[in-house]
Amino acid sequence: MHWHDRLAQGLLFACCAALALFLIGPLLMIFVKSVQDKDGVYVGLVHFREYFATPELQQSIRNTLFVATVVTMVTVPLAFTFAYALTRSCMPGKGTFRVIALTPILAPSLMAAISFIQWFGTQGLLKGLLAGASVYGAIGIILSSIYATFPHALMIVLTSLLLADGRLYEAAEALRTPMLRRFFTITLPGAKYGLVSATMVVFSYTVSDFGIPKVIGGNYNVLAVDIFKQVIGQQNFNKGAVVSLVLLAPVLLAFIVDWFMRRRLQAQFSSRAVPYVPRRSPGFDRAMLVFCSAVSVFMLAVLGMAVYTSFIKLWPYDLSFSLRHYVYGLIDAGVIVDYFNSLKMAFYTALFGTLFIFAMAYLLEKTRGMATLKAAVRLVVTIPMAVPGLVLGLGYIFFFNHPDNPLNGIYGTMAILVLSTVVHYYTSSHMTAVTALKALDDEFESVSASLKVPFYRTFFRVTLPVSLPAVLDIGRYLFVNGMVTISAVVFLYAPDTRPASVAILNMDEAGEIGAAAGMATLIVASSTAVCVLYAIVTRYLLRRTQAWRAAPRP
């Protein structure tokens, strides 16, 4: 075998080892710990039996499923209607609506909870709307989760609606198919996969998210908070492992359903589809405009309230403008350091994560041989999507805090935060990389071999530059998520690496809502800056390196 092939294989093995170490190892430890007692002695299913005998914990399961079901049933139809308006109507301001609808991605989920407390809490402006019910509990969790999951669902559904083939609509029109029938025979079936996928994503997100119920849940217990209480509150790690597995079950189920649907529906879209171009229809356009405006007002009200809270003295008594939350609450209190921690963490996550994920995808898709190993890796990289952050974080504690683990030095460092975040957001990034690589001619590697050019040269000279848009996209995605992530890192930070999202949680608990809102505002501002930067870079810098894309044909 030539040393080039050996090098490629060596790299692939190294990447696989890293995946095993930072994904498989920690997950397996959860299973192990769930059947051990504090001292590591095997106890069988005792914890499980105890767990299911405790009425409050059973209540948590019911609560979790109830909340997730309601959120899914509200968010997905909303997101579908919104996406439908963006793709099938001629209403004005589509670009603005789209940007507004995606803003929740830039903020930690905690921010939504804080905002809803400001709006509907004891001192809330709109408290009356709840007719006596308290926002602390199911209502607050549901509202906040709808806000936080909406953009995720929207992106998925939007993609599937955009993929629709315009020729189908032309054919239907030529056959004089009525509008409603067209909707049910073309639009819905075409978006079916997107809808199922969005349903699964929203459901999993709500079940796994821990920031929202922690802040606004009150006495309404859900599984994610139970894990947190077991681990942080009672230091009962083994019980925590058991709850983790219970939490993993519904998410895993959602993931498997999604996976099967994806396989079945793979061949649905032909690559030669012609994009659908909507036509004017005043009544419909106006209705869609009203709907999208309403959703946007909701989005802006949540984000706006958080930002507003950070810039006033004290809600709702003294509404005068003030920077005191930033100056005293964040800078003087030393909490601002956490913000810089988050910036650092997000930056490293984006940098190393993008490098690793793209390299791995390249080795998987573009090198030859080792088909079995590659098939296994392709399956493994889909796992992170199905693992809630809390579960991953707990696995990291078990695995890296183990005295026998030679790597336990990374425990409590920035490195473990970065690693866990990369792994947590691995799957989507990997998909982006694979899609970009699949679009490249398969023969580039063959051509370079025939010209005696080593594969890594072609990687740096051709593959990477051509895939630059996807690479930047992955970097942005990892950065933004690195800024807002809380669930995986909440178990893993040390005092000097505490990220901003955890700081928000602590400040909220201490009643410093203003400072918490200020921190959330900083996060949103940073993520927005990165997204703007990304837009500028892709538009202007790429115009030079990707001149061939824009080059006019004769």
Add this chain to the structure above:
Amino acid sequence: MTLRAPRDPGAPVSLSKNGDRSPVARDDAPYLELAGIRKTFGRFEALKGVSLDAARGELMVFLGPSGCGKTTLLRIVAGLESQDEGRIVQGGRDVSTVPAIGRDYGIVFQSYALFPNLTVADNVAYGLVNRRTSRETIRSRIAELLKLVGLPDAGPKYPGQLSGGQQQRIALARAIATSPGLLLLDEPLSALDALERVRLRGEIRALQQRLGVTTIMVTHDQEEALSMADRVVVMNAGRIEQVGTPREVYEKPATPFVADFVGKINVLPAVAEGSGRFRVGSVSLALDHRQDIAAGTEVKLYLRPEEIGVHVNGHAAAGALAAKVAKVEFLGAFCMVGIALDAAGTPSLVANVPRQQVDAGRLEPGTAVRVSLPAGAMRVLS
């Protein structure tokens, strides 16, 4: 000017460079030898023992239906796919287990696989740059190559700005830039429109002859194969059916598959009657060149449509058979004439008749004609 330059594009030209790896290789030894190549994908046998020699400087074409293993064989020659069994010797060197990067060839793919982010010049220079060649030499080499493929001004453009045919020429220039001993072309023309295809056919052939580079081309277009090849390798289902010059393959197909696949042909089921006579329905034909077939053997007679003589008004040669025109299909210079023999039990035939003759004889369905089936042009295969 000759472009058959050695490794270092700057160094003096030498034609015998493929020999210098192996001093024993004589000029009449084949440049490329494949022996017993087998390849399976899972349980599917893509190549079932293929053996083949290619002479130095010849253009060999692999021809066969889709899925017969042409590309697989080509990729094995290139080292892009590894054979399960069999030996490959190139220029006297056994390269059976040498990976692609260690072999000596240039390749052009159906998709061209031009690097979209590099200019045409950079694409052509891609294999030259890492060979410690001075920039000046590379530049002049690029200019030379671009001129050779007829696109002297394309250098600063990007591949996306060129038409399909132009891109194909650039891919060719890139493949021959390093003066490889072997040039591999996998359906290089199939993505082009008909006119461009015919034009490039000639250009590639001329270029290949000028460079004298041993070349293997894959195609499933028989016209392309017949017009370009020194020798055609007809493949079917992982096996070689016949190797021969285009004329041999067309005029003397070795197997029923080759007869059927290359060109149009009439098939007449017949029974041998001994001493070179064969019975087709109620007609008995004399084929003196096939005395060897024992009486009673069932065979098939093959006859090209253009070999059949169609005569009106009794000018027919001796032994012509009475028949009626069943159908006339206009094809331009020729008409395809369907003919039903009057003799009982004979299948209908298709003949190619020049347009003028069709007009002169007023051939139309129902016209009575006499047809002659020349014995010399008839192939007997069982």
